[in-house]
Amino acid sequence: MKRKGIGYASIFYGTGYGNGFPDESRATAELTKEGQIIISVGVSEVGQGGLSVMEQIAVETLKIKKDLIKLQYNNTSKMRDSGTAAASRQTYNTGNAVLDACRKLKDNMNKVKTNKNLENLYVQMKDCNIDTKTEGYFKATTSEVDLETGQGAPYWPYTFGVQKATVEVDDETGKVDIIEVTSAFDAGKIVNPITAQGQIIGGSTMGIGYAIMEEVNLNQGDIQNKNFSDYIIPTSKDIPKYHTYFIEDVEETGPYGAKGLGEPAMLPMAPAIINAIYDAIGVRIYEYPATCDRILLAIKNKNK
Amino acid sequence: MIINGKSYTKKIDPLLRLIDFIRDEAKLKGTKEGCGEGECGACTVIIDGRAVNSCLVLAASVNGKEITTIEGVSQGKLHPIQEAFIEVGAVQCGYCTPGMILSTKALLDKNIDATEEEIKESISGNLCRCTGYQIMIEGIKKAQDKLKKR
């Protein structure tokens, strides 16, 4: 019989390298004589939407049209080091570096009075010996924790998330289907609601895999499931209906109040599912993945 | 064989897979290899109106057939499916996208009124690790509206 259950989970996530590690991002903003703005920044577009975030921060800061901005982001000989696209740090760290570069450029641009044509502006700035290229820099503030007591301020800022999962468990086969998921996340100001929602839904789906499907099987250190036929990840038929809400609790040190989101997006899903399974069948699973095998045998043991 | 309306004639190794013919001989790089065993759908192409995994097809076997790859979907201008994917933001890393669009096209060419269940079914052979599918499904619904209005 299929039984319905509801589960909740909340998480927090300290973004950035943390622990006092030099967490730096650099970027440059340059007005060219063709009247274009080149933002040169080492943001790796891994799919998360990093390019769009940098572009939006630049547009907002420089108050110019998107089409006039060109991102230069993939050549180490031409761009500054902005650190890893990891630790959910690109929006916060590199976004701050882009903001810094753009603010400086905007200040320089404001030093000369001209009509709105950027080509003229370039000529005038050059005439007045004003820099048309500015450097942006940001370093996150954290401190190293003591290894014996853990005391310190290891991360900043923190992102938060809460999810509610509704599942259906077949108590005769152990099969779990995720029916509906409601998410509320605080990642500060959301720079792009479309890509941000993409992170939540994509992250949650990875969380579903983590909770009920995925596992690297080893035999004496040798991976037994090296292919997609045996390393199982969710398909379009394994996903619930997602509802996503953002609580935009502005972070004052973030670019326009933004914090990181990529990783926290996947965290609450799996425990919410585990709690929902318990709610459905009264059996608690203490390990991932909660496969039908584990669930059915746990039911069997409980009934003994 | 005919790929996107263009005819290719070549003597090939009978064991050459269709994906290798498309990428290495026809030089059409939009078709992606994700797993090489028909599990991920990144290499999906349309043959005679049906979506198939080009990594499981021998090129020699489809001699003379009509094949559509992602390059053949937008000839001149974007296809409504592509427009819809752009508008809703149905793409992240983009590696599954060509295959996803071809599976969608194979569905909508046959059944423009496909239900949400049918949509989910039609892309259920295309793995996506980034998006969680939901926004793609919204994109496909939007594409249905666009195609109906044409």
Place this chain on the structure above:
Amino acid sequence: MHVKAVGEGFIRPDIYEKVQGKAKYPDDIEMEGMLYAGVKRSTIPYGRVLKTNIDEIRQMEGVICVIDYTMIPGAKCHGVILKDIPILVQDIVKRVGDCILLIVAKDKVSLKKALDQVEVEYDVYQGVFTIEDALKEGAPILGDKSNILYDIKVKTGDIEAGFKEADYIAENCYHTQMTDHAFLQTETAVAHYDDEGVLTVHVATQYPHYDREEVARCLNIQEDEVKIINETIGGAFGGREDINPQCHAALATFITKKPVKVVYSREESTISRSKRHPMEMFYKTGVKKDGKLCALKVRIYGDTGAYASWGMNVLRKAAIHATGPYVIPNVDIEAKAVYTNNPYCGAMRGFGAAQVPLAYESQMDILAEKLTMHPLKFRYMNAFDVGSQTATGQKLKSSIGIKKCIEKIADVNQMEL
């Protein structure tokens, strides 16, 4: 001029090429006279390489050259923190998948034939594959001096007094598994010399400047003599932080002076890269009748596999996040990263903070049930707020939205907190 951008659903700039199949991933690059390279990987988890048939492979048709560790001009190992992962092994292999020989061939077919023909003779050692075995006395030592890569404690308050105050205690053991990033685009790199003689590596990476540093170290050249072009990236999730084909492609080009491509199959992709740490988590949580958490004792062991990668940072992150987003006055946490001969573990989305929620959020539900309190309400009562102090003694200054998130979930479910 009024321009609004932040907060708007801008169309992402990379999407146009992606929907048309025009986005260029590393494997889409072809170059005149390009060679193919690949590595022979160890099939045993622990042992010493005694000999290989390298000379025989060198004579094979279509093989341009076969490279072993002696031919690496610079650093023989790479690593995000410790430089411990062999680019090509000198003698000791510590996991299935360690790189032994790098073969450069004129085409894919010759490369595959050559890789299939490689024979490696090993002195096979007894490996360790569980945390328990790795911590036993007499276990083979895989790290510097012990099998513990990292050990961190987080302590605040008085743990014994905390549990004395508790009306309910939940004590359980949790386990999370090893997982894989499973992104769709397998690792691929193309190296060549550009028109200005700069060694250029096209790759899909999370951190191009780090790749540049490692390639330069490996070839013993200056960083400005290397250029990394970050092509379109087919998913990452932490799996493209450690070096994989970058140094091999660069080394092959450095030696042959020709463009070289390294493409991983799905199997090689899975074998080669880091994994998410499996963790054993022992949790004891105490709560008072009024619903306030009062004590938490945690022991975490993470299987970090054969190499360090981000192991210390992952376990640190686990320890620091082990409380969940809750105020707990008395805390005693310890987390250890333990070496084994399993695949090495490193970064994956969530990075240590993905494992502990299974434990702390299960504990929360178990305690809520004992208190006969709604699980959401129980979380709300204990959640961080501006001014709260974490277990590391960090005072939370701003943007602490957890309570607002709980309120939102309660609100859409028409629930009172």
Place this chain on the structure above:
Amino acid sequence: MDFYQPLCINEVKDLLVQSKFNKLLAGGTDLVLDIKRGKINPEVIIDINRIEALKDIREDHHEISIGSMVCFSQLKDNSLMNQYFHSIVLSASHMGSPQIRNMATIGGNIINKASAADIIPCLISLNAVLVLESKDSIRYINLETYFQNEDWIRKDEILTKIIISKKNVLSGYNKLGKRNSLAIARINVAVSFMIEDKIIKHMSICLGAVGRYPFRVKELEEKAIGKTVDYLFSEEPLEILEQQVYKSIKGRSSMPFKKEAIKGVYKNAVMSSGVMK
């Protein structure tokens, strides 16, 4: 390496006799993988995709014959299948992915005899018969016997069709996989019934992925005859199934789970047949 694309069955029969190390290319979903992995290295590939005669589903007075090159999408959408064999439609719809269903054929699925093959339990429970043809012989073999006796297809033979008697049966199918698409069956169960006035006149049940090959559970089939349909959900059938699975995969680590899960999968299969309506 030779590659042939014959247009008729007789041509295939000739080629099969002429060449020794040959492989028939049907849907290709297994063969192309085997070639890639270096598992096989045929000298001759005989591509039978151009033989239209093998792609028909035909109705006769008493039986339906399914050409061996009918693919799973075709099975799923075919009106005769939908009219007579619900279990086949269900199993074809849950097999692999849309792409795989567009390629993989019923014949290929049978000849490759994967233990978790989706369609085989259905065909066995429907008492299907294989037609194996060679240059100078034609053999009719019951599919169940084919597996039981391991009386495999000969090198010179081609499976041309699968014949199923058109008796008025209710049939059902259920599969338990690790996910909802692209799933290999952990367990699958196919059932078929003849019911008159709520009394079971005939029952056939075949279990898949709980042994080397799919097999029928004769004990349950016999006990069910003459009982009302409610019997199907009573304790006895569940115990029989548990025992059968236990015996079949005793040594395997999946046994404790599968002997429990079989009951749920069986119930779902019975429900899907509409027998309770």
